[in-house]
Amino acid sequence: MAKVGVEGSLTDVQQALQERGYExxxxKQESDAQGCDCCVLTGLDSNVMGMADTVTKGSVIEANGLTADQVCQEVESRLNRTQNS
Structure with a gap:
């Protein structure tokens, strides 16, 4: 099953993804995203400076305003899209 990185404060999302069989x-820090197929972030720490260093080739999902189930659906959708490409 896919490896999903989840920001620490999203415990409900972490639990929902684990229940669906995801690793x-x-x-906790930027380097933790390496090797993840997908990452879920709160979106609260937006990049004001517009600078970005790519750490992972996986999709990044902003969970702001979404329920845990909606985030899980988005993860599944993005991972299926990647596998079918």
């Missing part, structure tokens, strides 16, 4: 990695 969940808690993102």
């Amino acid at each position: 969940v990695i808690q993102l």
Whole structure:
């Protein structure tokens, strides 16, 4: 099953993804995202400076305003899209 990095404060999302069989990695620092197929972030720490260093080739999902189930659906959708490409 896919490896999904999840920001630490999203415990409900972490639990929901684990229940669906995903390997969940808690993102505590940028390097934790390496090797993840997908990452879920709160979106609260937006990049004001517009600078970005790519750490992972996986999809990044902003969970702001979404329920845990909606985030899981988005993860599944993005991972299926990647596998079918």
